[in-house]
Amino acid sequence: MGRPTAVERLRGTVRATAHDVDTRTPAHRDRAVDGLRALALLSVPVGHWLLGGLTRDPGGALHNASPLTTFGFLAPASWFLQMLGIFFLVGGYSSALSLRRAAGRGRSTGAWLRGRLVRLGRPVVGVAAVWAVLLPVLYAAGVPSTTLRTAAVLVVQPLWFVGIYLLVTALTPWCVRAARAFGGWTVLPLLGWVAAVDLLRYGPWAHSMPSWLGLLNLGPGWLFAYQLGVCWGEGRLGGRGARLVLCGGGALFAVLLLVFHYPASMVGVPGTDRTNSHPPSLLVLALAAVQCGAAILLRNRLDALLRRRLTLWAAVVAVNLSAMTIFCWHQTALLTLAIPGSLLDIPLPGLTTPPDTAGWLLARLALLPLIAITLLGVGRLAHRFEVPWTGIRGSSRAAVAVLAAVFASYALAVL
Template sequence: MRTELSPSTPDVSRRDLTLDLARVTAVCFVVVVHLLQVGVGRGPDGAIVTSRPAEIQPWFDTATWFGQIMPLFFVVGGFASAAGWATWTSRGGDARGFIRSRALRLAQPALPLFLVVAAVLVVAALVGVDPSLVDAAVVGVGMPLWFLAAYLLCQAVVPLTTHWHEVAPRRTVAMLLVAVIAVDALRFASGVQELGYVNLLFVWPLIQQLGYWYRDGWFDHRSSLSLLGLAAGSYLVVGAVVIWGPYSNNMLANLNPPTLPLVLFGLAQACLLRLAKPLLTALMRTKAAQAVVFVIGSRLMTVYLWHLPVILIVSGVALLIPGAAPTPASPEWWATRPLVFAATAVVLWLLSLVLVRFEALGELPPPPGAVVLAIAWVCAFLPPFAVTLEGMNTVLAVSGAVLSAVSVILLRAGRRRAAG
């Protein structure tokens, strides 16, 4: 029986290894940021204390201007998506097959996370674990899941948005930008914060468009001075809309719901990435850098989805070791962060030896029909989107496990062939 084309990968002749490095660096940076936001230790009286140490620091809001790296991930993702779609279609693939493989790459790694979290929460409720400790843990576990919802949307519209980019690139960017501003204006004018989530449809696809422009060579054709000026101008505009507009000076607060500053960050980071390309290219010629990028890049979703549970596990184990869990935000706590990062990296690597198989798709049958594909996509999208809105809890963990399982089953099953 004929199998479907292999999941799309960028054309090797056009592959830019500096983008692989940028993607891996962005995820590792997210791990570091979350490591500084999770404080689990013992207070002076020996009681367990939980807090978010980085967020109480006077420098935190300023640091988020450097720490908000996710727009760059979507720029790089846009480049990879456009390249993947071009390769896919050149081999005779269609939109259904592309969307199925991209959705499966996100839904399949998420399934074990939802299963484990659901099992832990159900058992914790049955044995009577302190709900306050459980709530603090699951909120952290659910924090990164917004990315699944946003990226699922971006991947689903790649066939459409690449077409828009080909026929009217400037008009596409302009229309998406107008939509972003309109949604933000409606949200802030009405005071209904939930309206901001409509910008999932516009903010991230607009940043993805920047990746299309990056692949086309638009940034390559700009001088270093122009790129530096464009990046600086983008940051200045962000500063202006923060000072005179309704946006937060905390760039993590502008993440969910997504807002205009993220678009400007994406443009600035694309410019800075291109400026750094000669240095990054030289680095990626070394075997060591290639090895690190390959090892982490081949299990990137595992690292992203599981780093917070692992940080919590490492912090929990430290509570059992005398003197290993200092009071969060104390000088001793800050001094132990490198050790916690190293321990987290080791545990993540060991965990990935088991979970990396969920990132591999293997051979797939022909894609399901449009209706089944739509149902599978919705089943993959709803759990992370609901967690983004409400935060992780037992109901969402269990329903997320069920819906993710349904999504994976439908996506992997493919279309049945007619008899005869």
């Protein structure tokens, strides 16, 4: 019998690692929830890499662009790639259970909340501090200032989500009380609020409404799915309720799209005067309802799948362990390839060429593995910001915080 090939050895290593991860996983671990979190998380970089592009002007500077400007028929893809509803659902579910366990150990709500906020804030501060150093270095290396502004926008845009997530996490104790008192019906006021704001900003009187009106939907809009998750975690949203959420969300989605002509894309499209996600419109809540209802109904099947397919479960564990690193640094991975490419005199299809041809779509699809590999490399260096900052002196932490504040100020000015 011959020696095993390299591929066979790799498969053996993967299977052994997967079996080890499975053995180390506590029996009570909710694999379905972890799987849903990983799925929602991975949809963020994939969505940004597929539905966002960069174009190089004659001076070599990069500008943001979107293939949806040309290929409007791709808008339904955003229904599957925008899974923030699932992320907030799982977040609410996990927070409800975590708060309950903390109370059982005698830990105060304030201490629990500080722990959650610190864990979410560390990687955000880290990426901001690193880019505060990178910007002047890249400028000194000859990168155009327009490219740096574009880079700052790309890096900062996903981070708004962390701020909103911190806000709804801070509301967890009140969300739990509401769920225990009224169950899944607690989401109806949030739905009504967003509907009322949409009516004001899109109705016949929209021209007389202030431009900031839509910002009133930021909190209630994203709290909707989070509250569904809290209700699920408190045992107040089961199969019957999930079917109602799924069917009701689907019906509302169809009416808003076909009758009230909401934009089909779940992400912003340059040149359009309306957007669904920034801030969230009623269509976003309808989609979140469909996703959340389906997720709850499929929970047992997903759990069984992840207990049977150990390699898939090991991948889910790996993604969850690096969740915030993936989220905070995925655009940096794209820029790691795009910025050096923009300094070349030749166009790079799918990277620095306008996203307005079928060739660009094919080239970007072909580049996805390379961008993902780049993210793995960046993540190996950046993961230290996600784990506790033990061994780092107070002065060093203060320096990181100052750098992060500098970058945040610059990014806000650019936006």
